[in-house]
Structures are given as C-alpha cells and as structure tokens.
Amino acid sequence: MTQTFISELVKRPEIARAQTNFNSNYPQYRVEVDAAKCKRNGVSPVELLRTLGAYVGGSYSSNINRFSKLYRVMLQAPAEGRINEESLKRIFVRNTAGDMSPISNYITLTRVYGAESLKRFNLFQSIAINGAPAEGYSSGQAIAAIKEVARQTLPAGYGYEFGAMTREEAETDNSSTWIFIICVMFIYLILAALYESLTIPFAVIFSVPFGLAGSFLLAWIFGLENNIYMQTGVIMLIGLLSKTAILITEYAVEAVRQGKDIKTAALLAARHRLRPIIMTSATMILGLLPMIFATGVGSNGSKSLAIGVIGGMILGTIALLYITPSLFILLKAKAK
Numbered sequence: 001m002t003q004t005f006i007s008e009l010v011k012r013p014e015i016a017r018a019q020t021n022f023n024s025n026y027p028q029y030r031v032e033v034d035a036a037k038c039k040r041n042g043v044s045p046v047e048l049l050r051t052l053g054a055y056v057g058g059s060y061s062s063n064i065n066r067f068s069k070l071y072r073v074m075l076q077a078p079a080e081g082r083i084n085e086e087s088l089k090r091i092f093v094r095n096t097a098g099d100m101s102p103i104s105n106y107i108t109l110t111r112v113y114g115a116e117s118l119k120r121f122n123l124f125q126s127i128a129i130n131g132a133p134a135e136g137y138s139s140g141q142a143i144a145a146i147k148e149v150a151r152q153t154l155p156a157g158y159g160y161e162f163g164a165m166t167r168e169e170a171e172t173d174n175s176s177t178w179i180f181i182i183c184v185m186f187i188y189l190i191l192a193a194l195y196e197s198l199t200i201p202f203a204v205i206f207s208v209p210f211g212l213a214g215s216f217l218l219a220w221i222f223g224l225e226n227n228i229y230m231q232t233g234v235i236m237l238i239g240l241l242s243k244t245a246i247l248i249t250e251y252a253v254e255a256v257r258q259g260k261d262i263k264t265a266a267l268l269a270a271r272h273r274l275r276p277i278i279m280t281s282a283t284m285i286l287g288l289l290p291m292i293f294a295t296g297v298g299s300n301g302s303k304s305l306a307i308g309v310i311g312g313m314i315l316g317t318i319a320l321l322y323i324t325p326s327l328f329i330l331l332k333a334k335a336k
Helices: 002-009 034-040 045-057 085-090 137-152 164-195 201-205 209-222 226-256 264-270 274-292 299-333
Strands: 015-021 026-033 059-066 068-077 092-094 100-102 107-114 119-121 124-128 130-133
Touching: 002 015, 002 034, 002 130, 002 137, 026 045, 034 045, 045 059, 045 092, 085 100, 085 107, 100 209, 130 137, 137 164, 164 226, 201 226, 201 299, 209 299, 226 264, 226 274, 226 299, 264 274, 264 299, 274 299
Parallel strands: none
Antiparallel strands: 015 130, 026 107, 059 068, 092 100, 119 124
16 A cells, blocks of 8 residues: 555655655564473473563663773673574573473574564654755645645555644644734734724735735746745834834824825835835845855755745835835725
C-alpha cells in the first residue's frame, strides 16, 4: 500500500518527489526456541532469550563513577564471539540444576527477509514517507494534494498523519482563518473607537486588499510561490498600508470636524498626506531593493520577502491615494 500510495502521489503536479526508506527485504535471522526441549532440560525460554539478547545485542547492567564522570556498564560478547552461527555453541545458559548448557541446543536459526526496523506512530504501525512540493507550488497546496490522494488511494483500515513541521502547518491551517477574522474584528473596534464612527473604519479595512494585490502580482511575475517568507512580508505590508490609510482618513475626519464638506476634506487629506506617504513608501522600497539581488544561502527567502513587500508598496501606495478618499466620501455620506 505504501508503494501504491507513493506511485499515485508522484503523479500529482504539486509533488516534486516522494519516497520511503522502508525496506522489507532486509536479510535477517528468525530465532525459534524449542520450548519442549527447554522444559525437559530445565531451561527457561525467557532466560534463554534474555541471555542471547545480552550476548548478541547488549544489555544494560549498571553505572560506575570514574574520573568524576558517570559511565554505563553494558554486557555484550566481543565481536569474534558473535560473528556467526557457530558462536552460539560458545554461549551458555544455566538450567535449574545449576549446570551450563549451550543455547545452540534449544534454538533454530532460519534466514529470512523482513524490515530492518518497525516504527509506530500514536501506537499504530507506520511507514514514514518523505517528500517535497514541486517548484511553483506552496506547501499548503502539497498538503491538500496529499490529503486528496489519501482519500482516493488508502482503503479501509489505513490512515495517515503528518509529521514534523508539516504536522504543525496542517493543524494550524484551519485555525489561521479564524485568527485572521478575529484580528480584523479587533482592528475594526479600535478604529471605530478612534474615529467615533461605525462606518469610517471600513475605509481603512477595504483599502488594504488593493495593496496586497500588488504583492501577489509581482510575486507571480517573478514566479515566486506563497511561502512563509512572503507571508511574513505580507503581514508587515498590512501594517504599512493600514498606516497609510489611517493617515488619510484621520486628516479627512479632522477636516470635516472643522467644517469642510466631505469631498473637500477627502481631497485635502490625499493632497496633504501625499508627501509623508511617498517618503515612507520610497524609503521602504529602497531599503528592500538590495534583497532582490541577494545570492547565496537564504537568498530565496530574502527575495520572496522583498518582492512581496515592494510589489505591495508600489501598487498599494498608488491605489490607497485614490481608493481611501473615495471610500471615505462614500461611507461618510451614507453615515449622514
């Protein structure tokens, strides 16, 4: 089932590679104990297996203190004493009479093939599969593709779980949407208290997506995926664009309070706030520009962050100078 799942997984364009290190053809010995013979000779099968495990695989005994350090004492036969099947004739187990008997008299070795190690995940037997998303696809798209292939391929009785960072991403996928909604609600309440209005905060909230469009547009032009670096830049971009929109609406609200009509107040706000907005945007763009030409380790992350923010600042600055005053006029007029 693992090989079937992998073969279906690599057919998806979102997945660049998928493989597993699990191998069921690892050469092994199967140890079979003749319990009846052990009983006739007064040998405990449990003690026999414990002795074999200690000589061949090693067994923890105790600790000793030496040279101000703590050392573990392990019991194990030397390499030449466990090199082949003949070595079993030199490993003895004690019977109930106190006599020593070679364990080779009670066990049978059979050459078989099986897994080198068996792993469990949440108490279930599991096989680990490693993979990577294809170029041009995000990790979120790869996770969605894996879920879809699992639904179509795995039969009843089989399940799957994500591990490491992918597990964290998959678990927070649904919660991030609710967190974003809650954050927007808090922002709205803060702006409503600032402007003492229930409608004007929407002029700020509805203006920000126009700037974010520039971020994704420039990333698409450069062929970048929506990775964690770009998402970090988008969070920073939301704050910068929100500040720009707040500058315009705050000036317009103050102008209205001084007796200006709504349209005149919006135009004055865009005109008087143009210089600080342009200076802030230009400083941000010029500061991030060298990151686009970064090379070496971590250059992909630097480029993703810089391109996302620069695209959003260019389009966002232009859009907010027109969109925010227009939304202010519309919302302020409806509020009256």
